[in-house]
Amino acid sequence: MAESMHDTMVEREIDRRKMQVSEEVAIQITDMNKWFGMFHVLRDIDLTVQKGERIVICGPSGSGKSTLIRCINRLEEHQTGQIVVEGTELTSDLKNIDKIRSEVGMCFQHFNLFPHLTILENCTLAPIWVRKIPKREAEETAMHFLEKVKIPEQAEKYPGQLSGGQQQRVAIARSLCMRPRIMLFDEPTSALDPEMIKEVLDTMIELAEEGMTMLCVTHEMGFARQVANRVIFMDDGQIVEQNEPEEFFNNPKSERTKLFLSQILGH
């Protein structure tokens, strides 16, 4: 399946000139460790993400990928080490946490849309209540982003009335309405059917082309090859290997990486 994804995306011309990486640091993780009770999920994570970078994180199930990106917006709390996002360090200070969360957008595997609100309300809620933007302006922004993800006509519907792919695109639009500087994706396509995967990936590629800083946990290797400028392989709660996509896929160094790649690309 990963192969077929690759094929569909080759048709698309990707504008790499715009996808410039700047020298500024967006996320700086140093010596970070996390435990769930006695279980050491993340071990000595060191990671620097530049503005405009597009990073794909892959690895076997249970390796701590979700936990890592959830630490970046404090959905999980780390115990030791340091995480600095856009110049603000994540501590237990609630003000900092809310500030960082409003700068960092996140898309989940199961979308997590609010089922009791319409699509439009889903998109305007946070801008109105967190950013204190007037309702009309928030609605205009929301429609702008819904057009961008190509579903403006669904604005008045409820999430339950949309297909999975549409819901995930709404989720992306909802995050974008907060005008985040960084987007985190946690397996955004793994709950979707193949034809829906394409529509969501297309949206993500567009985002990348606009220079959004992205961290993406995914097994869509076609996407990684085309869009990422760095692929990180995690296993047992540590970063085992990271490299540019060409090198990473064609010439993996670690045995674990080779095994993993042969498993997901091999058949």
Next chain:
Amino acid sequence: MSDASFVRTEMLSEQDPPPTSVGVIGWLRANLFSNWWNAILTVLCLAVIWYVLSGLLGWTLRSVWNAGSLNECREIMIATWGSTHGHACWGVIGDRWLQLLFGFYPPELYYRPILALLLLFVALAPVLFADKVSPRLLYVTAAYPFLMPWLMWGGSIWMPIGVAAGFVLAYLVGRKLDGSVPGLVLGILSAIIWWMLWLGFPIQAEVFNTGLGEILGAGLGKSLATISPDIAPFWLETVISRNFGGFMLSVLIGVVAIGCSLPLGILLALGRQSNMLIVKAICVGFIEFIRGVPLITLLFVASTLLNIFLPPGTNFDIILRVMIMVTLFAAAYMAEVIRGGLAGLPTGQYEGADSLGLNYWQAQRLIIMPQALKISIPGIVSTFIGIFKDTTLVSIIALLDPLGLSNSIRADTDWNGIYWELFAFIALMFFIACFGMSRYSMYLERKLKTEND
């Protein structure tokens, strides 16, 4: 041509279904007489229903309406049907229905509880039928908790205004401090200080014998209420709690308990989920304690024991005490019902709200509670209905709710010995109220269901 091929040459026209499967006969066959066993059951059930109804309807309809006492009733029955057996004496309702509705509330002031009831419907409309009623009515809803006690007990308008001002103050202080926990605490504290200043502190005994002053304390509101009906505008004649009674009392206690137990229950449910250890312990302790104690016990505590703990000479209105107890009781159950609703929400909803940067209270108010409450509607309404019916227990501590009144009506020699008619009337009134709530909850469930998915 092989056997498998077939071509229709003539199309069939549409025909009516056989008469045994449609209409009344079809329905009867399908539902009541589908086989022998079913038919026997149907006939048996009809016989039982007939037996019960014929007795009941005969008793209800072949009855005496105009009589001033039970003896008069019996005489009329003997004169008309030759026996007193199997005939209701509705004369007692005709004689005492105002009392059953209002207790000993002064008849010339009946318009006040009636107005309070009508205003209750106005205040509820924007909450219950948010999509059909102008949201501007919400101002009535906001004013109602302060207006209603004033209408019921009378006194000076400055009393409820002072109390309302305390809430506004708490809100403003809380908002200045951005809804954080210290802001919340400071807001509540400032309101309490304000109330103490407004109502007078320390609370003294002799001073309260009128209106709302009697309920809440003394002080500025009190002095305005007693000294100067002419100076203070909007002064209503006071009615003391001892005169409250009847269905009015049940509705009063029920409405206050229902109205206050929902927000309190929400806070308790949230407290129980909190990761602040002390808050959690207090909430769990409170809920488990209240749920482990019968309401009657709490009412006895309210009516007698509380006096031991309060400073001597304090006059703390009995109806207010009962309201507080019933509210606390209802809140504990409400908290558990809402906790069930909270447990039914996927964690993804919390994460979705968090990831957008909503703070705790925003997430609760905008995302979590609307969904959790929707899941819990049946449980919430059951609790409401249960609480409303439980208000009849106050007759045990000598408050004159309809059941208490039925005793005092029977104590009158005119109506000594009358039971069923009174109970039937009381039951009917409660049934109407409870059935209304139950239907509303079904309406709401249906509406929310079609709306969202």
